[in-house]
Amino acid sequence: MLRSIQVQMLRDVRLRIAQCIVWGLVVQALYVLQGLGLAWAMAVVLRQAPLAQALPGLLLALAAIAVRAVCVWAAELAADALGQRFKARLRADILAQMVRLGPAGMPGQRNGALQLAAVAGVETLESYYSRYLPALGVALLGVAAVLALLAWVDPVTAGVLALFALAQPLIELLWMRRQMPVASGVFAAMAAFAAALLDALQGLVTLKAFGASARWRDDLAQHASHLRTASMDALRATLARTGLSTLVGLGGIATVLALNTARLAAGDLAAPALLLSLLLAREVFRPLDRLEKAFHAVWMAAGAWEPIAQLMAAAPAVADPPCPAPGCPTPGCPVPMPAGHAIAFEKVSFRYPGAEAWALKDFSLQIAEGEFVALVGASGAGKSSVAALLLRFFDPEHGSVRLGGCDLRELSLAQLRSRMAWVPQDSSLLAGSVARNLRLGQPGAGLQALQQATLAAGVAEDIQRMPQGYDSPVGEGGSRLSGGQRQRLALARALLRDAAVLVLDEPSAHLDAAAQAHAMQTLAQLRGHCSILMVAHRLETVRDADRIVVLAQGGVVEEGSHSELAQRPGSAYASLMAAQRLETQRLKGGPR
Incomplete structure (x- = not known):
């Protein structure tokens, strides 16, 4: 399941990844042109030729710097567009899966862990797709191109640099394989902390009322301590890997400098070739440095993919039936409804x-x-x-x-x-206006229909007293309304739907005696209608x-x-x- 999700997401953004790679190669080419221009100018100085001969090289370097600034900006825009497309697609798939799972959800999974997977997990994976994969493409193609140019100038230098260029990513891959459990531990600790924190926020009033805030705070502190320990372990591993990778890169450049200086002294290498090899040696490792900076995305993505894959692989408690039409693979196709x-x-x-x-x-x-x-x-x-x-x-x-x-x-x-229309015991309202919540089951309902439904549910007068009437915001989860108002609004929403079957689970919960009597009178009037x-x-x-x-x-x-x-x-x-x-x-x- 995990592999199929990864392949599907890669197919969806492959053209944007290719666009980012092209921009990265253009930037890399401009760095090479800058190096060529500087090598030209420095060779003129070493020959003690007129400085005017160095002007074309300096102009080439300056032009490369100017154009590169524009290309770097364009590359960032492309990467940002890639990241936004990826996040929108993956979050849409996650939301669709959560809807398919329905109220049954994922047994054993807390809401905070699911929220973390949909938010922080997607953000982590976005860096993998928008930063690491383009950097990998640029590293493979860009390093090969620079080494080919160096091989034309000096095969010995190209061979030495090729060894170090291969060693740097190889060390990172081996390091990541060894330290993969550390990344998984970070996300596991983060999920546990997020779940505990969400529980505390949702039950804050209850915790305060029962004087349990201190005990819950201690529990949160323990989760935070576990998260800190896991994060510091990950940070130590990351810094050690970065230091080792940097040592390999600088070691390659230092080796080329020492080797070519000796060859120059022995008369086996010309001065212009020495300058060019030194300046281009940096360009061999520049894409690798960029890859190293994005390498943490691979490491963290390993821990982020697991909970998302578990969520996407979860089987819903109910599913649409197969289409009755022969050969149709689409579930949930319209079938004749019973009369x-x-x-x-x-x-x-x-x-x-x-x-x-x-x-x-x-x-x-x-x-x-x-x-x-x-x-x-x-x-x-x-x-x-x-x-x-x-x-x-x-x-x-x-x-x-x-x-x-x-x-x-x-x-x-x-x-x-x-x-069907449903009134649950604990009514759920969405952040937005009163009208928006009423229209959940009947999107095209006009103001008159809203007024009739709320009048039947006994909440019309409450809405009229609100500053903006039916456009008044209800707050997150209906926090601006009383429990009774939320329940009556849920009843009005169900009445507005005018469904053939009305299901009510403790509809009188949170209602006072007068509101309860009004609601029961309304239900009695519906007898025979539904x-x-x-x-x-x-x-x-x-x-x-x-x-x-x-x-x-x-x-x-x-x-x-x-x-x-x-x-x-x-x-x-x-x-x-x-x-x-x-x-x-x-x-x-x-x-x-």
Whole structure:
């Protein structure tokens, strides 16, 4: 998987890499012309000829310097364009994969580690593609060209320099292979620190409220210490490699200087050839120096690729079905949608990835079109799992979930979710305006439609009091709104979608009594217009449901209307009501 991703990204930016290599070779050629011009001028001085004869060489050197400045600027622009293209493409692929993984995500991976892979990891790889690969191309072609020119001037010098030119990258490759685990350790420590830091930021209020800030700070300090140790190990290895590489380069130039000085004294080498070999010797190692400076990108990329490859290789919990058309390789092609939207769970057994206990076991449930069904039960009974399977965040291990008689696995995810609206227990809002968040499920909705939906959800007056009305920013994650406002806004967003199936997971969470009553009245008015599946903890919110289904240990215990279940002797529903009534009385009376 890793190799295929690398090849795919290389194909996508290969033309831009070639462009950067061309600019690098042009800059290298201008350095050579500068050296030729200076060698000409110095030869004139050594011959004690008129200084006017040195003028063409000086002009050539000055012209090369001037043109090179422009070419270096163009090369930087090309490298920057390459880097931006690479980052945009890779991040688009990562985001698409995260969307494919859905709410199930990657079991065992924390959000901070995934965020690090998508941000810092991509930035690290950008240097590899925009700096190292062009430098490698320039080094291979540029060094070969300069050595060929030197071989024409003096084969002995070219041979000596070729040995040192080959030794320098060889030493770096051997060093990198030996120190590769150090780079991986840096990214592992960075991922652990990022995950712990993100947890601390997201739970800052909770940490403060429980006085746990100091303990969490100590944990963060420990992660930071591990990161510092790994980074210093990497820095030591990098500095040692840089010093060794520089020693080889300077040693090559020093060897040529000593050798050619002796040859000049013995009469085996002409003075102009000595000057030219010395000036061009530097140009042999200039591309290698640039390659050495970019070499850390290879080293760090080795650690950055692994978490990205793991993310891209992760299999989603659900996937689009294959296209029904013969010979079509594209999954998720449109298939005929079922005419109705009756819901059926048929002997469904399901457990979450990595879990051993069943969340649902042989669970069966029928919901007619337009019926309002409420699921109740103790925590862990499987209520939210039913909603997750209906929304197809997961697929059951056994049994099937059907919509209009069609197995959900036979429908594309886009088709399925176009018929559904969802109100989660903890509503998620995006940074932006109120209107932008409302239009997530109905992008073309006009202002009048927004007003009707928010009025039905009981949040219209709150929006009208905001400084910019529907254009008011909600803040990151809805931070500028109260919990109740966020929940009602989520309900309005679902109502605006006008879907055939409405799924609600604890919709009354964060609502006060008046807002809860308004929301339940709105849902009662939707009876017959759409099928409603509501997961509820507050039993007073399910009184108007057509049918109440009581769950326990992943199965149906009993079902019926509120009046039927409440009057049934020894019913589980009556026991839940009694327990909740006692809890309410205890809270009103204060702790005992």
